[in-house]
């Protein structure tokens with residue numbers, strides 16, 4: 001089964017704007033059997049007011065009042081293409097530690113329409129408020145890394161948030177696949193991120209937790225194509241450890257446009273074979 005388990009649509013304001021049907025047609029062309037549309041859900045207003053920099057805010061996701069349209073449109077394409085490809089629909093849920101009740105309610109309301117999903121950490125507390133980990137290299141360096149003190153402490157804070165996201169009670173519809181668990185490496189060479197024993201131990205702890213909870217991991221290839229990253233999330237040595245522990249992976253291109261669909265699938269395949 002060839003699956004792309006993590007993609008976005010024209011509902012995403014930071015994507016290419018290309019219609020989801022164009023991405024689906026590309027997936028069919030590439031021989032995918034299954035295609036998961038996992039859009040960023042809206043964010044609570046009470047969180048958005050604490051988010052900086054202000055220019056990032058409108059690029060993050062669609063407004064709450066568009067959620068019904070997203071679901072309707074994705075269920076329509078799911079049916080339209082059902083003879084050519086299996087489409088699953090859901091969300092890449094943002095973990096927001098101060099808004100778990102809101103997220104739980106969202107999942108209670110929309111979970112019944114979803115048959116896939118992920119939980120991802122995109123935000124950390126930083127200078128002047130909450131900030132995106134993956135918005136802009138300079139912004140991450142100045143607003144987050146300097147807030148935590150150094151690249152290692154920044155990474156540890158990211159991983160602590162991942163741990164919190166795995167342990168969080170988001171109700172029965174909580175997705176059990178963790179999105180890009182090493183997203184803190186997106187601007188790796190810009191920030192000067194290096195691994196260390198402390199980081200390795202933290203990551204091992206996350207893997208144990210995922211194993212105990214019977215969760216799975218997103219094998220996200222987007223980082224391979226980012227100029228300051230050049231590696232998958234998580235990177236191969238973590239992937240190999242996880243496979244040995246029996247943690248399941250699902251490939252995800254994290255496509256935000258047609259040309260991203262299926263990217264790095266060959267890397268995923270050879271990574272899965274290495275064990």
Ligand SMILES: [Zn+2]
Pocket residue numbers: 092120122179180
């Ligand atoms: Zn993401």
Ligand SMILES: [Zn+2]
Pocket residue numbers: 006007008092254
């Ligand atoms: Zn994504």
